Amino acid sequence: MKITNVEALLCDGGWWPWIFIKVQTDEGIVGYGECSDNRVNPYGILGCVEDLKPLLVGSDPFAVEALYWQMFRLTRPNLGGVVQKAIAGIEIALWDIKAKALGVTVSELFGGPIRDKIRVYWSHCGTYRALYPDMVGSMPLRSLGDIAELGAEVVERGYTALKTNMVVPGEPASTIWSADGNVTTETCRSIEKLLGTFRDAVGDTVDIALDLNFNFRADGNIRIARLVEQFDLMWLELDCYDPVALLQVKNAARTxxxxxxxLYTMRQYKPFLDAHAVDVAMVDVAWNGLSESRRIAALADICETPVAPHNYYSHLSTLLSAHFCAAVPNLKILEVDVDSVPWRDDLLTEPLEIKDGYLTLPKKPGLGADLNEAEVRKRPWVPKADPLKLRRVRGA
Ligand SMILES: [Mg+2]
Known part of the structure; x- marks a missing residue:
């Protein structure tokens, strides 16, 4: 079998593009991957895919590891970022081809599955309803009463965990986004109200997580970590490129x-895991690729650290992340966005099965579903104005 074409497809995801990779072969088997970027560099990924294409066309798609390392070596001076995303999307599509050709699931290629039901959490719970109620077709979050109703919906729909951001209900609702990295008392009170309302609404049987993203520095993250101890969170999430600063937060927090x-590749995770700077390592499978993510999980495992996939894209990413979850021993839980644009589910040829807070691992060969290309091509990505202006944000 030979690869005949490699292509990136950009699809409108509402407020951002979803990026899919399609790899074609001379035997008619097509593999799909996803490596959606967080809003601002889709054409960077598109360009990287074009740059890598001459290396791939004419090659045997079964040689997944060989091709991965060839792509890696070729681009090594540009480690991480859009380059690794492009490599990852291609690598995932190659696994999809190989699994389909052999008539097995992707996780079976990795010796799995270890599990065929994967616990998931409702991510960006309230975030998208605050920022894009029209696009996700939800009622606006005008008050804490609306947050309580959302919490009741999480329970009613069978989820056992949710993750939210610094959502501030109102008319319109907004999210806190800090440019200067400083935590204010107003921010603290707002977080307390949000988490207190969610906790009262969901009771003690649903886990809650809060994601602060890159908003604050160590001092602010410590202040919030101490503040949220009262809510007994599943985790407090934050992004930080310095393992010592992160360890400082972890050591100061009981959450x-x-x-x-x-982070990209084992090389970037190693200092964080060596330092035991995280309780849970979040791994973006769509950005690292399936093999590299499994290597990162193995590195985390020997540091007694569980992993949780970062997955806030289309459900093709949910599927590829599910096969990662099925193949690693140290899984915590899988992220899934429940609120999305109404056409997201039409982009797959098979529906996802999520029931009672668990995703059933699909059994069809490959990733378990194909990209519905007709639906993808119906909705090409058109760059929006200023991506930051799409958000309603509070703070400097
Ligand atoms: Mg996060």
């Missing part, structure tokens, strides 16, 4: 700390 979603 488990989750981080790592913006």
């Amino acid at each position: 488990p700390i989750c981080s790592g979603e913006s």
Whole structure:
């Protein structure tokens, strides 16, 4: 079998593009991957895919590891970022081809599955309803009463865990986004109200996580970590490129700390895991690729650290992340966005099965579903104005 074409497809995801990789072969088997970027560099990934294409066309798609390392060596001076995303999307599509050709699932290629049901959490719970209620087709979050109703919905729909951001209900609702990295008392009170309302609404049987993203520095993250101890969180999540600063936060907090979603390859995870700077390592499978993510999970495992995939894209990413979850021993839980644009589920040829807070691992060969290309091509990505202006944010 030979690769005949490699292509990136950009699809409108509402407020951002979803990026899919399609790899074609001379035997008619097509593999799909996803490596959606967080809003601002889709054409960077597109360009990297074009740069890598001459290396791939004419090659045997079964040689997944060989091709991965060839792509890696070729681009090594540009480690991480959009380059690794492009490599990852291609690598995932190659695994999809190989699994389909052999008539097995992707996780079976990795000796799995270890598990065929994967616990998931409702991510960006309230965040998208605050920022994009029209796009996700939800009622606006006008008050804490609306947050309480959302919490009741999480329970009613069977989820056993949720993750939210610094959502501030109002007319319109907003999220806190700090440019200067400083925590204010107003921010603290707002977080307390949000988490207190969610906790009262969901009771003690649903786990809650809060994601602060890159907003604050160590001092602010410590202040919030101490503040949220009263809510007994599943984890407090934050992004930080310095393992010592992260360890400082972890050591100061009694709440488990989750981080790592913006790291690439074992090389970038190693200092964080060596330092035991996180309680839960977040790994973006769509950005690292399936093999590299499994290597990161193995590194985390020998440091007694569980992993949780970062997954806030289309459900093709949910599927590829699910096969990672099925193949690693140290899984915590899988992220899933429940609120999205209404056409997201139409982009897959098979529906996802999520029931009672668990995703059933699909059994069809490959990733378990194909990209519905007709639906993808119906909705090409058109760059929006200023991506930051799409958000309603509070703070400097
Ligand atoms: Mg995060």
